[in-house]
Amino acid sequence: MGPGDAGDPAVDDVEVIRVGGDARLAGTVHVVGAKNSALKLMAAALLAPGRTVITNVPRITDIAIMGEVLRRLGCLVRFEADDPVDPMVGHGGQARSRSVVIDVPEQPGADADYDLVRRLRASICVLGPLLARRGYVRVAHPGGDAIGSRGLDMHIAGLARMGADVSGEHGFVIAAAPDGLRGAEIMLDFPSVGATENLVMAAVLARGVTVIDNAAREPEIVDLCTMLNRMGARISGCGSSTLRIAGVPALHPVRHATVGDRIVAGTWAFGAAMTRGDVTVTGIDPACLEVALDKLVSAGALVETRGDAFRVRADDRPTAVDVVTLPYPGFATDLLPMAIGLAAVSDGASLITENIFDGRFMFANEMTRLGADIKTDGHHAVVRGRDRLSGAPVRATDIRAGAGLIIAGLCADGVTEVSHVHHVDRGYPDFVADLRALGVKVERGTAPEAPELTI
Numbered sequence: 001m002g003p004g005d006a007g008d009p010a011v012d013d014v015e016v017i018r019v020g021g022d023a024r025l026a027g028t029v030h031v032v033g034a035k036n037s038a039l040k041l042m043a044a045a046l047l048a049p050g051r052t053v054i055t056n057v058p059r060i061t062d063i064a065i066m067g068e069v070l071r072r073l074g075c076l077v078r079f080e081a082d083d084p085v086d087p088m089v090g091h092g093g094q095a096r097s098r099s100v101v102i103d104v105p106e107q108p109g110a111d112a113d114y115d116l117v118r119r120l121r122a123s124i125c126v127l128g129p130l131l132a133r134r135g136y137v138r139v140a141h142p143g144g145d146a147i148g149s150r151g152l153d154m155h156i157a158g159l160a161r162m163g164a165d166v167s168g169e170h171g172f173v174i175a176a177a178p179d180g181l182r183g184a185e186i187m188l189d190f191p192s193v194g195a196t197e198n199l200v201m202a203a204v205l206a207r208g209v210t211v212i213d214n215a216a217r218e219p220e221i222v223d224l225c226t227m228l229n230r231m232g233a234r235i236s237g238c239g240s241s242t243l244r245i246a247g248v249p250a251l252h253p254v255r256h257a258t259v260g261d262r263i264v265a266g267t268w269a270f271g272a273a274m275t276r277g278d279v280t281v282t283g284i285d286p287a288c289l290e291v292a293l294d295k296l297v298s299a300g301a302l303v304e305t306r307g308d309a310f311r312v313r314a315d316d317r318p319t320a321v322d323v324v325t326l327p328y329p330g331f332a333t334d335l336l337p338m339a340i341g342l343a344a345v346s347d348g349a350s351l352i353t354e355n356i357f358d359g360r361f362m363f364a365n366e367m368t369r370l371g372a373d374i375k376t377d378g379h380h381a382v383v384r385g386r387d388r389l390s391g392a393p394v395r396a397t398d399i400r401a402g403a404g405l406i407i408a409g410l411c412a413d414g415v416t417e418v419s420h421v422h423h424v425d426r427g428y429p430d431f432v433a434d435l436r437a438l439g440v441k442v443e444r445g446t447a448p449e450a451p452e453l454t455i
């Protein structure tokens, strides 16, 4: 029987990362700009005709796709070497950050199609700026994904409040405000990161004052508001749950450096505690990881902070701690897979509660393939720690689950092979080189894709 015949389903290769177990992370790692900031800063460039330059942008797939989204909207987008150059270059691999130069036309396009939006859910953040600039926008609805249902109702209700006529048709969100947007009082049901960003970017060019209550307070939102204010916007209350935005007639382009990635930094922090390692992380204000670092202290790690750096050292097996994810400044949902990994090797039982995404525990089944003892019930998981996990082939289902599985593999006997690591490439620039710089035996390769089970 030949390939493609019945009984021999065609297989494609997938990208895998293999890590050796019984590893200990030790050394210094530098984190570059945050994915979830840089993506929105790139969208914000649409608000001003002319040349915007954003530096410290991570070299990851999602940023490349966002560049493509902007090109399709008529922008010229070019990536350049960063200045200063990422200090990890000397540790192997290529620069993890670069600068993006975006030339925005007087009249950008107003359509973002499904072929790009489905590859990058964050493309939805062009909705606000394009509506503000063009008075009309049509963006594909991204739908749900591996971590949950991901609604858009708050984006839509807020824009409608500002006078837009918003409808859904053939899988698109269509918004029109031919006479421009007007300031409005908006109370979000939940401090949604994406809704806050879209509404701020719409409000900066609206007539009058917009007040967003129960706004998200993430450092990436502060970064966006800082750049917008430097472009001439009038936003006050940045970093608080009430944002007041006085609309202005036009904005001008600027040069702006992306804030450091607290989730990448947090990944290394958990990795250090789980492997009884000693890791110094630079390029990040430790204050934006306060709750996460405090959990590691409760788990028995020693944490030192100084300026734009912190160090996590652990000599003993972690003690079990409970974790509850919440909007910032609470424990970040994007660190949930790392919290489960920590719990899986801790002494005792941990109760982990996820409050942001309804599908975030989906990856727990992969963690149990590594021997983790996890019982989930709705948005809670009880994890009973084991002294050691057991290396196995597992599958990354999203960016953070992929990173969490790789870090968990460091605490296993034998080799762990994580497949579908294109997810990890979406959020972690050169994860393999960083692991190697921290002393891990790691390789990247391909493996045949196992056919999906049909029942």
Ligand code: EPU
Residues within 6 Å of the ligand: 035, 036, 037, 039, 122, 147, 148, 149, 150, 151, 152, 153, 154, 155, 156, 190, 191, 192, 193, 194, 195, 333, 334, 356, 357, 358, 399, 400, 427
């Ligand atoms: N939600 C609604 N309606 C809305 C908006 C949100 O029901 O109109 C719900 C979502 O379905 C979700 C929750 O509210 O259950 C939180 O969504 P939020 O809008 O806050 O998140 P997001 O903007 O879609 C960003 C990050 C995520 C990160 C979350 C929470 C980007 C590109 N993505 O998503 O990052 O987990 O905020 O902090 O900024 C990742 O980087 O791996 C990632 C998933």
